[in-house]
Amino acid sequence: MNSANANPAAITIRGAPPDFHDWARVRALILDAFAYMDARINPPSSALRLTPRSMQADAAKGTLLLAYRTNDLVGCVFAQAKDDALYIGKLAVRSDLQGAGVGRKLVEAAREEARRRGLAVLELQTRIELTENHAMFAHMGFVKTAETAHEGFDRPTSITMRARA
Numbered sequence: 058m059n060s061a062n063a064n065p066a067a068i069t070i071r072g073a074p075p076d077f078h079d080w081a082r083v084r085a086l087i088l089d090a091f092a093y094m095d096a097r098i099n100p101p102s103s104a105l106r107l108t109p110r111s112m113q114a115d116a117a118k119g120t121l122l123l124a125y126r127t128n129d130l131v132g133c134v135f136a137q138a139k140d141d142a143l144y145i146g147k148l149a150v151r152s153d154l155q156g157a158g159v160g161r162k163l164v165e166a167a168r169e170e171a172r173r174r175g176l177a178v179l180e181l182q183t184r185i186e187l188t189e190n191h192a193m194f195a196h197m198g199f200v201k202t203a204e205t206a207h208e209g210f211d212r213p214t215s216i217t218m219r220a221r222a
Contacts, residue, residue, distance in 0.1 A: 068159055070166040073121040080109035082130055090149035098184045100207050104147065122166050124159050132159040136167050142180040142219065143171035164197050171222035179222050182215045194218050
């Protein structure tokens with residue numbers, strides 16, 4: 058991480074407007090942020106199958122929160138209501154800023170969105186192999202609530218974690 062780029066106070070979070078169209082930049086950000094997983098997780102990340110249309114559809118089901126430093130997109134998270142929780146997915150921070158507090162700011166913005174919607178819980182899934190993600194989310198108040206397996210797997214491939222909004 059480049060500490061010169063790491064000032065979390067310089068990061069602003071805002072919801073994608075209804076006419077948002079820069080899906081190529083969002084996809085590039087997610088692929089950059091998730092690249093470290095490539096050789097570690099099985100099955101491969103669904104991020105590899107993202108298209109502008111699929112991302113637009115996901116955003117339309119809830120909201121897409123975007124993290125900017127000036128006009129530079131540095132992070133994102135998709136959020137949508139799921140049962141009693143706000144489910145957050147595709148939480149991505151540009152690789153050179155990971156560990157700098159951008160992800161925490163995105164989670165805090167998702168907490169605000171959950172409360173605005175009257176939901177008391179955030180929920181996410183992370184891959185079983187990514188123990189550093191488990192620890193990071195635990196540090197933000199998430200606790201493991203379940204293990205799940207992708208279709209065709211006879212072992213857990215993901216864990217579900219929940220936190221109070």
